[in-house]
Amino acid sequence: MAATLDIGPLDEAGGLLGHHPIGVSTGVFTAHRGLWPDLVEDACAVSSYVVELSALSGDELPGLIAYLRSEPVLPFRYMSVHAPAKNFDESVAVESLCELPFEVRSVVLHPDVISDASVWKRLKTRAVIENMDDRKGTGRTVEELKPVFEGLPEAGFCFDVAHAWSLDPTMELAHALLDEFRVRLRHVHLSSLDNTGNHIPLRPDDELRFADVLSRCTDVPWVLEAMPPGEWASSRS
């Protein structure tokens, strides 16, 4: 990693992106997939405060563990790791995730990949359950998430606002999720979704649509799951 980082002052932006603390998921930077020092530099260019180190595929996890074991000097005050959601063995992945340094505050889990909660219990308070979108068969609503938290009573909650919107554009589900799990809320995933459910930069209409529910999350880190929107990028230059 370079001695100095190009740190993007996200808090200079207006609107929702003026939230502090805020940062980005390394999953956004597909060109550098697997190249952790480069991914960290990319993330720092957005924010040096918050980062989510994304190992969505099981084959990314060993490289991430090795990178963090090398004890890189990182500027982030809040670090999460997105646990694998594909191409992984449950026990092996948990074994690896337990080796993460304590500086990694949260390990984000998709509830639909948890087949044996007792295995994931080893993550204790670092386990964070994310609500799923309309493409998934479970882990989407309060009723579907309750048993997940019963299996992982120490787990936190990662509120993906766009996922909630995909199921209920009125945002009632979003409020219901916060009503039920607000004590557990650890961080927010923020983006818009395209027609196929992929994360895309936050659209102006979604910024307005999400503002009310996000006003309930002012004290927790927000992780962008897509690049900051163009309006914001142009305001930086």
Add this chain to the structure above:
Amino acid sequence: MTEATGVAGLEIASGATFANIQECKLRTEERLQQRRLRFASELFDPDSAVVLTGSWGRREVTGESDDDYMVLFAGRRRRDARPSVHEAADILEAKPPGREAVFGKQVWLQDLLRKIGRDRDTNANLTRRMLLLLESVSVSGIDVHERARRAVLEEYLRAHKDYRPPRFLLNDLVRYWRTIAVDFESKMRDRKGQGWGLRNAKLRLSRKALFAGGLLPVLECYRYRADGMLEYLDAALAMRPLDRIADAFTMHRAIDPAVRTLGAYDEFLGILNDPDKRKELDTLTIERSGSSQLFARVVELGEDFELGLLALLFNDSDLQRRVRDYLIF
């Protein structure tokens, strides 16, 4: 029926429960009652008060809390004033006063009132004055204690203005918080790290609650005319710090962050009340802290607590203005 305020009011407003906070409060009240009964049969000077501070003042007594106390006199200074510190310690069945001697001598209200600022305001004098204001409860001389706290407030409020947080008090409060933080490092160097883990944990949560519990009511003075501030602050500071914090969140309609902020503190009190965990923290050195899962959790709870308070201070437009205008310069 009076409307619930403080932590209890937040529980009603949110549906959340803070079992450890409330358990600690009940334990504190029960033990205070026992100590008050012990003092009730003693004949001490009528201008005296025995005042408990620290976790007692915060109503957060756990199984192994220390007895931090001061013997306060509101009248003229004299040599034969009673109770002596040792008499009070015997009745409290308390450990000997701490080695820094903040609580090791009789305290004279006139020192707290007349020695604010400059060299004469020693570290100990500042600490006693701030603890009297921010986290104190009496087991003897209840009226003396309440009048003393009000007298200190009056001293700070002599030159305050309508609808503005009182700067004299605010500056001393901020000075005290920064002094705590600087003294932590200094003490740890002198003690070669002895007790580092527990003290660090308390700095992250208990001391921060002490500061925030004073800061928020002082900032809220923007709502009051000058002639109403004394009554407001006197009533607010009679509450425990967590109740003041909970009320600030509730007043500014920040219920969600409040639940997480108080939730973090609640878990922390649960840790302090667990003898094994408390011992682990107490014996933890800075060198071993990186491998302690418990300490990592305490750090997280401290961050959650701080983020919640910062969200209140910086995301509420009324408070944000006062923070900008009064807290930096």
